[in-house]
Amino acid sequence: MEFGWTEQQVAYRNEVRQALADLLPADWYETYVPESYASDLQVDFSRDFCAGLAARGLLVPHWPVQYGGNGSDDWLHFILGEEMKAAGEPRGPQYMNINWIGPTLMRFGSEAQRGQHLAGIASGKVIWCQGFSEPNAGTDLAALRTKAERQGDHYIINGSKIWTSYARKADWCFLLARTGTERKDISVFLIPMATPGVSVTSFPGLIKDGHLNEVFFTDVTIPATARVGKEGQGWEIITYALSYERVGVPRYHTGLKALELAIARLKAEGRYADPIIRARAGVIAAKFEAARVLTYLVVDQRVKKLPATTDANLARVCALDAVNELMDFLTEFVPDSLRGGATLLEDYYRINIPAGITGGTNEIQLDLIARNGLGLPTR
Numbered sequence: 001m002e003f004g005w006t007e008q009q010v011a012y013r014n015e016v017r018q019a020l021a022d023l024l025p026a027d028w029y030e031t032y033v034p035e036s037y038a039s040d041l042q043v044d045f046s047r048d049f050c051a052g053l054a055a056r057g058l059l060v061p062h063w064p065v066q067y068g069g070n071g072s073d074d075w076l077h078f079i080l081g082e083e084m085k086a087a088g089e090p091r092g093p094q095y096m097n098i099n100w101i102g103p104t105l106m107r108f109g110s111e112a113q114r115g116q117h118l119a120g121i122a123s124g125k126v127i128w129c130q131g132f133s134e135p136n137a138g139t140d141l142a143a144l145r146t147k148a149e150r151q152g153d154h155y156i157i158n159g160s161k162i163w164t165s166y167a168r169k170a171d172w173c174f175l176l177a178r179t180g181t182e183r184k185d186i187s188v189f190l191i192p193m194a195t196p197g198v199s200v201t202s203f204p205g206l207i208k209d210g211h212l213n214e215v216f217f218t219d220v221t222i223p224a225t226a227r228v229g230k231e232g233q234g235w236e237i238i239t240y241a242l243s244y245e246r247v248g249v250p251r252y253h254t255g256l257k258a259l260e261l262a263i264a265r266l267k268a269e270g271r272y273a274d275p276i277i278r279a280r281a282g283v284i285a286a287k288f289e290a291a292r293v294l295t296y297l298v299v300d301q302r303v304k305k306l307p308a309t310t311d312a313n314l315a316r317v318c319a320l321d322a323v324n325e326l327m328d329f330l331t332e333f334v335p336d337s338l339r340g341g342a343t344l345l346e347d348y349y350r351i352n353i354p355a356g357i358t359g360g361t362n363e364i365q366l367d368l369i370a371r372n373g374l375g376l377p378t379r
């Protein structure tokens with residue numbers, strides 16, 4: 001593995017940084033970032049920001065030319081994601097559209113669906129939400145109960161989803177619903193959130209606003225043409241879609257930044273000479289660096305078109321381990337910065353409370369490593 005960046009990659013990173021410098025408002029870090037990337041403020045802003053990226057060819061560069069991209073490789077796509085995450089993810093929810101909803105429609109969508117949605121996503125103006133989880137179907141997604149019943153050339157949808165981030169602001173929902181009696185009789189539907197019978201209720205939690213929503217579907221009538229692929233093909237479609245998410249969020253960037261802030265504070269208070277604190281900080285920094293290298297390894301495997309391995313799961317577990325250790329460090333040594341103010345440390349803490357849950361829980365990652373990576377026996 002080559003650890004250096006090529007000239008093209010360095011130039012690309014600089015181009016992305018320049019775009020961030022040009023497109024982010026002057027009070028981005030003070031006003032917007034503490035609100036979280038799922039807040040109404042940031043989601044609204046993402047429409048302008050993503051349109052600005054699109055105008056520079058930096059929104060969907062990894063898409064094929066025919067859909068508005070320029071077919072750039074996985075490394076450039078990854079560098080783009082790294083810089084966005086480091087800046088507090090100003091694309092808001094649109095990382096989903098461009099990373100996996102668009103590519104999934106390219107593969108499974110009808111010509112009409114591709115024509116209707118891909119240009120909208122590539123323009124940066126359309127917000128989607130992901131309607132998968134239900135009150136008793138999270139890890140065990142196949143237990144979902146939201147039902148889509150075929151009636152002539154329509155489906156009638158009834159049920160509810162939970163934890164649907166961005167739902168309050170979304171234009172469209174990428175919905176999973178049951179279309180048969182077998183466990184995996186599940187189909188994918190593209191639903192305008194403004195359809196009569198769709199309603200959203202938010203609920204409070206420790207994490208910042210915008211993530212915690214329930215979406216209710218009451219006799220929602222949609223044309224059969226809103227289904228993606230064949231009836232019952234949902235499992236295959238979703239497996240494909242999620243494979244685009246597997247490298248996950250580059251958490252090491254924001255983690256190292258938060259650690260730096262905490263260290264600066266400890267230094268200012270004359271407490272950083274304490275060998276215990278220094279040792280703990282050193283271990284956290286080393287763990288984030290290990291997560292970074294493991295993540296790069298996974299991107300390298302993708303670029304070389306090697307088969308997927310459990311290294312992606314390992315990278316996520318490693319990053320989460322560092323995040324958890326950092327959260328303990330903050331609680332123990334700089335607890336004041338976690339209360340009563342919109343400091344970046346408090347923001348980091350709140351945003352990372354569910355880090356071991358979203359996108360596949362940590363236990364499930366460990367299970368996959370045990371079974372598929374280490375070949376340990378299963379029950």
Ligand SMILES: Cc1cc2nc3c(=O)[nH]c(=O)nc-3n(C[C@H](O)[C@H](O)[C@H](O)COP(=O)(O)OP(=O)(O)OC[C@H]3O[C@@H](n4cnc5c(N)ncnc54)[C@H](O)[C@@H]3O)c2cc1C
Nearest residue numbers: 130131132133137138139163164165211354357361363364
């Ligand atoms: C902030 C946030 C945002 C989210 N955004 C969205 C969204 O936009 N759209 C969406 O559809 N969903 C979203 N989710 C839901 C998320 O995908 C689920 O919370 C996650 O899949 C876990 O499901 P669950 O909450 O039902 O927990 P459960 O599946 O009930 O798990 C509870 C615990 O049991 C463990 N567990 C469960 N099964 C096993 C097993 N077989 N082996 C070992 N351990 C197991 C889990 O690891 C976990 O620790 C979001 C969640 C959060 C917290």
